[in-house]
Amino acid sequence: MIVDEAFKTRCTELAAALASTYSKGSPPFDLRCLQERYNVGEVRERLLDRDAQLLAVDGAFTIEINSAVSAARRRMSLAHEFGHLIVNEVAGGNSFASHSNPEIERLCNTIAGELICPKAAIVAHFSKQQDLDTWSEPIRCQTVIDAALTFGVSVDLMARRVFVDLRMARSSVALVWRFGDNTKTGTPGAALRVASAWHDLGRKTFVPLNKTVPAGSVIAKAFERNGSFRGMEDFALGSMKGTFEVEASGFMSFPLRSMSPPVRAVLSVLR
Numbered sequence: 001m002i003v004d005e006a007f008k009t010r011c012t013e014l015a016a017a018l019a020s021t022y023s024k025g026s027p028p029f030d031l032r033c034l035q036e037r038y039n040v041g042e043v044r045e046r047l048l049d050r051d052a053q054l055l056a057v058d059g060a061f062t063i064e065i066n067s068a069v070s071a072a073r074r075r076m077s078l079a080h081e082f083g084h085l086i087v088n089e090v091a092g093g094n095s096f097a098s099h100s101n102p103e104i105e106r107l108c109n110t111i112a113g114e115l116i117c118p119k120a121a122i123v124a125h126f127s128k129q130q131d132l133d134t135w136s137e138p139i140r141c142q143t144v145i146d147a148a149l150t151f152g153v154s155v156d157l158m159a160r161r162v163f164v165d166l167r168m169a170r171s172s173v174a175l176v177w178r179f180g181d182n183t184k185t186g187t188p189g190a191a192l193r194v195a196s197a198w199h200d201l202g203r204k205t206f207v208p209l210n211k212t213v214p215a216g217s218v219i220a221k222a223f224e225r226n227g228s229f230r231g232m233e234d235f236a237l238g239s240m241k242g243t244f245e246v247e248a249s250g251f252m253s254f255p256l257r258s259m260s261p262p263v264r265a266v267l268s269v270l271r
Contacts, residue, residue, distance in 0.1 A: 028152030083108030
């Protein structure tokens, strides 16, 4: 199966059309309305060695979700499996042989974002924020964190939707920081590090993961204290070199693979 840009567009357009049928309500959105369309007889949660799996059972489908992860990750996993069914529909029922294809997996994550964070609903949410708070920008660290809570998704997913997919914050870069060892090298030495980076600036802007927070940054302050912090700071993170306006807010984040207690993380926006 050829996964070109035209195919990806057809898949995301179908996801957006499906989302438009239920997204006029209030988030978080219930995806059970998609079960009948895709002949999903059951969605059940149990302990798994993966996030989720899609099973063919007696002429129908069953979606199993790992019960040992956070509610936000379970929602994303369910939407991801519906993404596979959408890809299969667009491919004419000929996509499941590519179920482990990394490109298909990335496409299903994109579809999942459209299903649980529909464009119209996100735009409407931030428009309300602007009406309530006309003196400042609607896209700020705390409003993105609040939107993630409202939609029942991770801050990383909401940042991807706002800063990448929907391009709602031009000339800004969102960084999520988490405390831990270097996830790439496994080198011991816990520190506050870049866990994900989100922007629509193209390849000219690259932020390597696992970079540690600059000393004295408001990002470190947001990790240690409640509230939002701002400052003009010099940064050298990959291709991001220079002086930036930095805003940072802390939030509680669940580990990806367990039901351990949430730990503190930081969302920062560099302009």
